[in-house]
Ligand code: FES
């Protein structure tokens with residue numbers, strides 16, 4: 015077989031059935047990324063005979079007799095950059111940069127005509143970080159980067175590495191640096207709630223290439239939280255590395271370590287598990303109902319769970335001022351219930367880590383936002399002194415809070431400590447959806463009153479958050495969500511009753527906004543309704559009720575938090591900036607006749 | 621509104637050192653995952669040391685580099701970690717001036733740190749020679765900084781949309797998207813704008829269609845990106861981004877955090893715009909086209925009963 019990669023012949027043939035993406039990575043073209051392995055994201059885009067393809071779908075054998083170009087070979091061999099690489103640097107058309115290689119490969123083949131229709135021609139390349147404006151500027155040759163210091167548009171130091179595909183993300187470690195690397199795959203629970211009666215690993219261990227299988231019997235008998243915070247007591251200790259009770263579909267049941275990913279997968283399929291299926295509960299309302307099945311009923315208060323016998327991981331009951339009086343005093347009272355859904359982070363780089371030994375010391379290279387906290391958690395879990403563990407992160411391909419958790423490091427550490435060889439775990443996109451974390455779904459009851467003069471007189475909230483099977487970040491998200499969302503309003507009559515509740519579903523965790531986006535959706539919708547109720551412009555109502563610099567910011571306590579200060583205050587400016595922008599936009603639309611879209615269309619601002 | 625740092629402490633450590641060829645190295649604990657803090661560290665350190673960011677090398681996210689760092693979450697990359705590296709750089713500037721002043725016997729007051737070295741009232745000592753002098757005299761030309769994440773400030777974001785809704789089909793068009801942020805004195809406007817635009821795009825996905833569905837048996841049924849649509853190039857309108865002009869007393873060189881908070885006002889602004897256009901209040905996210913269609917239909921069926929909140 016003769017496959018040319020970046021103008022040089024490949025050093026080996028692909029395995030039967032291998033896709034071009036993994037083949038190229040094995041050929042040390044680590045700039046070729048994986049975001050999905052399903053042809054959806056474009057992170058793996060390369061050229062075959064000059065045509066962009068998703069290399070995760072392209073059978074490697076089909077490249078026989080062809081010229082494959084990856085990001086590493088896009089520029090000429092003289093060490094310079096391709097013009098599109100230059101443009102991505104000049105516009106800083108990236109943030110984490112995990113999508114960038116694929117974007118550049120696609121963009122490099124765009125004709126001028128195609129460039130004028132990027133929504134269509136870049137539809138096969140997803141970016142989770144930029145919102146695409148910076149990418150559009152890059153493709154179209156707009157430049158932003160300057161040199162300098164504070165206040166200037168200094169380009170990212172890693173920019174060149176990002177646009178040439180040489181910036182090393184978590185798994186971009188050349189094979190010769192990790193001799194004897196093993197791959198780990200997880201068997202996951204098919205049941206929402208079940209007790210494991212028996213696990214038969216014998217046939218898995220007979221699969222060629224399988225080195226070891228780990229089950230709950232190998233797991234340290236310790237509870238911890240996957241959530242990582244400065245104080246580990248912020249989160250309940252409700253999770254075991256491998257547990258004999260599974261509490262959601264997708265929870266880890268066993269781990270197989272093998273010479274190759276394929277062998278580890280075959281090992282996973284060969285494991286036999288006998289389950290005692292238990293009743294399960296999917297909604298927080300049902301979980302709180304008397305008699306509901308308990309997820310963590312076996313745990314005590316010492317675990318940090320507020321009420322294990324009611325499935326409540328955290329609760330908050332606060333009242334300041336006189337909320338009932340405030341409602342009575344109001345000229346208009348609005349009441350409604352708002353709900354928000356589960357959302358996934360979809361960082362383009364999936365969770366992944368490699369455990370290996372450096373002079374005998376356990377080292378974990380991980381896609382994490384919190385290397386130091388993860389090190390501490392690993393030390394606690396495996397009873398290791400701090401000088402025997404090192405955690406490093408390469409460049410991380412997006413986080414958004416999803417990587418403020420320990421979701422892979424614990425299991426690769428266990429495996430490496432036992433087999434004394436380097437072990438790698440890379441989650442698939444599907445595992446990201448079924449088995450990592452999501453945003454907490456909230457149900458928010460709002461009752462609020464306003465006087466005709468525009469004074470908000472009371473805010474009463476009933477909040478129910480669904481933390482899924484484990485309580486990682488549940489207390490933090492609930493408290494944080496209920497804080498700044500209402501402390502921004504001066505009204506001093508506020509009551510909150512909030513519960514964070516376990517259900518047999520994929521756990522929720524930290525996600526950009528940390529509970530605030532959910533609460534703000536409800537509160538700010540209600541503010542508009544209050545305004546409508548008294549016939550006032552909603553922005554005017556906000557202006558009259560937001561805190562001004564120096565006002566106490568109050569939510570659950572009648573005294574403001576001591577260490578939250580107005581280092582500066584620009585909320586009034588922000589409101590004016592947006593209002594002015596909308597005013598300008600409206601008159602622009604009217605001037606160009608764009609305000610009339612035809613019958614059936616209605617325009618609104620908010 | 622968002623507090624610029626999570627409660628209950630958030631620690632950052634940083635070390636800034638002079639390197640052999642007159643460049644500086646800053647060791648920080650925080651990881652780079654697209655938040656742009658690497659650049660911010662380089663810029664803050666460069667400012668304190670009167671040089672340019674290109675002269676600053678950042679090493680990061682390795683537990684061997686420093687004692688401890690809480691990590692990059694809660695929008696702390698700039699405000700907490702940046703404060704630590706700024707402090708370390710300021711301390712190093714102080715050490716360099718002291719060394720130069722000692723050698724030239726010129727009072728520190730009359731010494732000036734520049735991008736090339738220290739000008740001691742006319743006598744110039746380059747950074748390279750200061751490095752050698754440091755080695756000779758066994759003086760560590762390196763300084764540490766740390767910050768415990770308190771006191772904290774507050775940052776603000778406001779989002780506005782003008783939308784058009786087709787009453788017959790539930791189709792939604794975003795005619796204008798405008799966002800204003802109060803991030804204090806901005807260290808890197810291009811990056812800060814990138815954070816905001818990215819936050820808006822992610823929030824639009826969550827406001828309009830992203831939904832991890834769970835089936836009756838408790839399993840996630842949206843298991844691939846084809847079932848869980850995230851915003852593509854075609855889905856994201858260009859947003860106008862504005863900055864309030866403020867300078868924060870607590871953040872490093874006046875800066876505040878800006879990475880989580882742009883997400884937060886997007887969904888309510890959208891719901892409020894849809895209400896303004898249609899008269900119907902949607903209370904559940906996501907505001908998908910079928911949801912809007914069904915909501916409008918239900919409202920029409922009940923002849924506006926749901927449209928009018930009870931008025932006193
Ligand atoms: S399209 Fe190939 S990895 Fe996503």
Ligand code: FES
Pocket residue numbers: 108109110111112113114140141142143144362411412654
């Ligand atoms: S920069 Fe595009 S996914 Fe991170």
